[in-house]
Amino acid sequence: MSFFQKLGNAFSRFMYGRNGSDQLGWASIVLLLVLNTVNLFMRSGSETVHTILSTASLLLMVWILFRMFSRNLLKRRKENAWFLTKIYNPLRSGSRTRRMRSMDKEHKYFTCPNCRTVCRVPRGKGKIIITCPKCGGSIHGKS
Numbered sequence: 001m002s003f004f005q006k007l008g009n010a011f012s013r014f015m016y017g018r019n020g021s022d023q024l025g026w027a028s029i030v031l032l033l034v035l036n037t038v039n040l041f042m043r044s045g046s047e048t049v050h051t052i053l054s055t056a057s058l059l060l061m062v063w064i065l066f067r068m069f070s071r072n073l074l075k076r077r078k079e080n081a082w083f084l085t086k087i088y089n090p091l092r093s094g095s096r097t098r099r100m101r102s103m104d105k106e107h108k109y110f111t112c113p114n115c116r117t118v119c120r121v122p123r124g125k126g127k128i129i130i131t132c133p134k135c136g137g138s139i140h141g142k143s
Helices: 004-017 023-042 047-069 071-103
Strands: 108-110 118-123 127-130 136-142
Touching: 023 047, 023 071, 108 136, 118 127
Parallel strands: none
Antiparallel strands: 108 118, 127 136
C-alpha cells in the first residue's frame, strides 16, 4: 500500500461520523471565494474595507471548517435543510421556471399585479383582458 493510499484511508477514518461537505458548505465556499476575490481588488482602495473583508473571510473560513468537522450531524443537517428550503431550492426552481417559460413559444405568461399569480394564455389572440383565477383581478395585455 502506497503512502497516498494510507493517507487517504487515515483521512477517511478521521472523517467517519463527521458532517463533511453539503450544499450549504459548498455555497459557503463559493461565497468565500467571491469575498476573497473582491478583497483582492479592494486592497489598493480603502484599508478599512480591506480589513473588514479580510475579517469576514477569516470568520467564514472558520465557520466552514467547523461545519465540516462537526460531529453534531443532526444540527448540521437541520442547517442544511433550512438552507435548501429557504434559499437554494427557490432560486433553482425560479431559474428553471423562467427558462421553461422562455422556451414556450405557444403561450404568453402574465403576472397578476394583486396576488402575483402567473396566468398562461395562448399567443396570437391580440389585446386581451385576463381575469385572475385566484383573486379575480383583471390583467390587460397583448398576447
